[in-house]
Amino acid sequence: MLSLGGGGAKSTKPSFVSYVTPEEIKSEKEPPKKEKHPDLLPGEVIFCSADPVLKHTQDDLSQRGIFGTLLCTNFRVSFVSDETPLEEMTQHFKNKLYGENDIPLMCVDNIYGVYDEKKKLITKGMLKNKCPSKMIIHCKDLRVFQFCLTYTKEEDAKKIFQGIAHHCLEPKSLKCVFAFSYAASSSPEVQRSQRTVMFDSKEDWTQEMKRTKANLRIVTENENFEFSMRLPKFFIIPAAVTDEDISKFPGKGLPVWCWSHHSGCAMFKASTLPVPQEDGLMQGYMERMLHAVAHTHLYSLKLEDLSETLPTIQDIQQSYNKFKQFFLIDNSTDFWVSDVKWFSTLENTGWLDIIRQCLQKAVEVVECLEKENTNVLIMEEEGSDLCCVISSLVQIMLDPHFRTLTGFQGLVQKEWVAGCHAFLDRCNHLYQKDKECHSPSPVFLLFLECVWQMVQQHSPAFQFSETYLTVLSDSIHVPIFSTFLFNSAYQRESTMKAEAQHLQRGPLNCPAVWDWSVQFDCKAQELFINPLYADKLKQDKAIRKVPRAKHQRQLSLPSSAFKTPPKKGFFKDETESLKKMLRVKRISRWMASPDSPAAATREFYETWQRRPLDYHGLLLPCLDGPAMRLWMQRYLRWIPEVQILGGGPVAITSMLAELLSQVQDLRRELDMRSCWETEAESLQLRPGPLALTRTSLRLSSSFPFASNRNWTFKPAIPTSLLQSLMVTDRLASQEDETNEVISLV
């Protein structure tokens, strides 16, 4: 039987894929559903389970909880409550793959054991130890679970504890990731999200080049990765790079095109070359590369080595590690204690500052492209970490296409997935302990954070919502999607091929994360759309199909007042001789002094800020201290003490959604009336005056997350003990004692 299958737990090498065929699982799933396990996914196998386990409810200090069964499968750790679940009514936003009591194995961050009231981090070596009385699991999506094992039979408790710890904490190999068993067992008609451009074909790239009116050279020689394993199958380079140079240093130092500005200048990214040798070979090569980039437009170039000015990926990792701790809260006391020095704690993690630095750098690049019409080459050791962050941010700021949902997904495909960001290593999906050579770092999350800041500041400019970003950040740790599983396009393709061969079947179908229907139904997906999005194109789009892209490009043209000074415009269209005159050294490094770029971008921002706001034009973030905010939805959604019942952004969003649907209904009705003159029926359609669904009163600020937790309608009141701990000023006591009567008013 699967339910109490200790067999899985014993097999220490989880190469289960070959042991269980999908048919077996199917047949096991059929019997009446009184079985104590969640609905298993295709390819999912239970390793071990224990019963009864007490899951503590987080929202109070008392040790109350729910009894149920704790299971570990090859996909998740799952808790199945003995109680019959509450009405499904509250499930606004159900994830089809895992429920609120499920933790995908990849999503487990740390496991703690409580031994005699002491909390200890469980590491590999501790597995043989005594079984803890309580197991605390911290998740990468910031949930915290507490399972009490004292009611469980000792043997079972030990088994489940070791099973979970083993499957979550042991390094594993890529082929053991659940995605492959899932893909092997799931029905092959998993469709690819149609509308997102995947950038895995030559057409996608030529189309993008056309869209941005770039005139560069597409390289097809890497189609089979013969040329470089760190570059995509297809990529675009400056037209002036010679054939000879392309293959000189396999992929290294080669300026890869990211995006072209309407003025003709473009942004490129490159990995840095190894340490220069004596022979000057490399120097010459590099110089030719720079010239090739400069040739793209007006012989101009700004070169930026990101590793010189931005935090390293290790810094990012460290900072995030500190930062996330403050949201993984075990109990109410800890919460109120950390509330006291909250702001300085937050600042000390440096996370918000890193976000600011990235946005700042992106604004600098935007200024070069937009104001100075200079080509930009950003460089970095691998060319696939901060280069991805900066280049994507720049494109979001400059190009409204990337602020639509599909545009944004295309951008992630272009810069991150095709751009060979090392998701596997950076997310540390395989729990490799060897941090040196894999350096985990939440670089992609950092990018999402930056985007969130932009969304927060200019919400009508974005088609997608905050919820979309939060869900996307969660999906990184769901081991189903091919999007975040690999280090490079090469690895993706070769692993998929090897697995398919291993299973002796046709190509595997790992869904992309953009197949949102894998996780959410249509109703839930509506929450991804920002109701305030200022989409002024909708109508025209429907009419014109092919020239859509072109039209959008024109929209990214900033208002004329913001165009380059007329002088440059004059040269742009002028004759060769004039161009030659210009070819005096316009290749320059970034301004050297440390504070001048900040001052320059500040001026750039202010000039922009004075213009009338155009949500379809250039968009810049405000970088001042108060403008950099905490992504509350992502970080606070599971913490009971901060839930605002009947309040929070949902109060507005639900209202807006309602308003919008009313407007749509009205419009539809008008359309209908214009066609027919049917009176009776359409009269009924008319919506009454703003009748908001009363449900929003019962929704909490964490909506749409944690929705089937029953937040108590009790206010979270800081304990008075803690308040008196709070040291305020000397004034408080001083004046009370020394001053005259007035002091105690």
Place this chain on the structure above:
Amino acid sequence: DRGVGDQRVGDQQVGDRGDRGVGDQRYQCSCSCQWNPDLEPGALIFISCLSVGKDVTYICPFVGALRGTLTVTNFRLFFRGISRDPAFVLDLPLGVVSRVERISGASSRGDVSYVLVCKDVRTLRFVHKQPDDSLQKSVFEVLTKFAFPVSNSLPLFALEYNQVFPENGWKVYDALAEYKRQGLPNESWRISKVNDHYELCDSYPAALVVPVTITDDELRRVAAFRAKGRIPVLSWLHPESQAAVVRCSQPMSGVGGKRCKDDEKLLQAIMDANAQSHKLFIFDARPSVNAAANKMKGGGCESEDAYQNAELVFLDIHNIHVMRESLRKLKEVVYPNIEESHWLSNLESTHWLEHIKLILAGALRIADKVESGKTSVVVHCSDGWDRTAQLTSLSLIMLDSHYRTISGFQKLIEKEWISFGHRFQQRVGHGDQNHTDADRSPIFLQFIDCVWQMTQQFPAAFEFNESFLVTVLDHLYSCLFGTFLYNSEQQRVKEVISLWSFVNSQVDEFINPLYVHYPAHVLLPSVSIRHLQLWVSYYIRWNPRVRPQQPVHQRYKELLAKRAELQKKVEELQREVHNRASASSERAGSPTRSITPVQTFV
């Protein structure tokens, strides 16, 4: 750091962008900010600027030095830059000036330089040439005189202001009508006339709600036992549970632990008036150390021995001096420039949000006891006019949705703050040049800040918008209206105009477009500091960088307008359909065609 000379937008730029933010709309009420500024009726141009030679320079911390003309009237200061287009304009009522300081020896060329420190978290600096014409009074002299009329035995401008508004704001609040709304008097509570002529307590309103079982004589004896005669009286009654919110000042128990039979009886009567609970919670807003320290001066708190069934809870809110100091530090952090990298720790070091948190937490506990515990509560601090007013008014906003409407909020301020004697004159220091006065404190500002925090957490629960709150605060200092000028109901002169006359005559500007009225909805805000934010559009509104380009509520309004438009069209069509029966079908098509291209969103 950002120095002078940076090219930056100014504090206010008229004609630049209409929707610039609340800061600009401030005085469009009574005047549109154009030169010549329309003067308030009753305002005289006292002095039309010494620097006709366009010699005055405003040293803007954001834009740099700006030359222009400076005009001072008996109400305001008006500066208009000459060099920029659109023109840079600075327009502030003299009431916001807290201090005028001359900077001597700044330059050898005989320039006069002075600084205006303002109550609304900014500091302005002007430089101009010393006028040769010694007959003309200097701007500095005029400023010091008219910014502080009280110190110079001049009337406050509100007494001269005689603008006519279509509404009379003084009629907004009628104590008896408000008590009637709460179902008072009833079988347990009566309205006493003991203070009709303010002889029981001069800082209390004339109408007081007390338990029916307590006689006026007993009340008089209680008054002798409570600081400043501020006896426990009802402030709000729960419509269902009959749990009451009662306010008062500290008991004068002193070191010896003096008792007062009548006071004990009164509190017992308050408890008995609520059949649902046999307990009474006394919330002392102070930290317990402060309460203990007060015993040395004859004050103190209720001992649980003397007051059976009463539980005393301290809310740890600090006194006016701590709050004043905190705001001073906050100003240092936010004006003029913000240090980016240490913004959060600097903000924390001001403790401003910690104080906000404690006040909100106190109000939340009160509201929770009344709502979930169905228990009556007594709230006091020392005198019962600062922290007590903050706590009762905030808990009332949480408990009673009426106070979240525009008119209800006005009533709340009239009732809990003005009629119950929050010492506005002392706390703000209207027209008084003694800027170091220890009685000054931003207590009311803190209250409005707390309300703003709640509007952030419950964006659809309040009928008013942010601009309403900012307007209220601006007129806290402006001395244009009589609402916030006095220390008590007794002191108020009715010749002055109420702020609500102005507000209610253009109420559309202050409406929250997404407001939904839920009659019996209790708001329980989160008081965790994670949810509290600095009110950027108030404290940092002078900084042009932080100002949003287009407030989001603009889009809400558009959306609502669009719906209204469509709704109207549907109705028109329906009418048409009805009128024409079913015969002619040509005409109906034409009006609808024109609709489709209008769409801007959806």
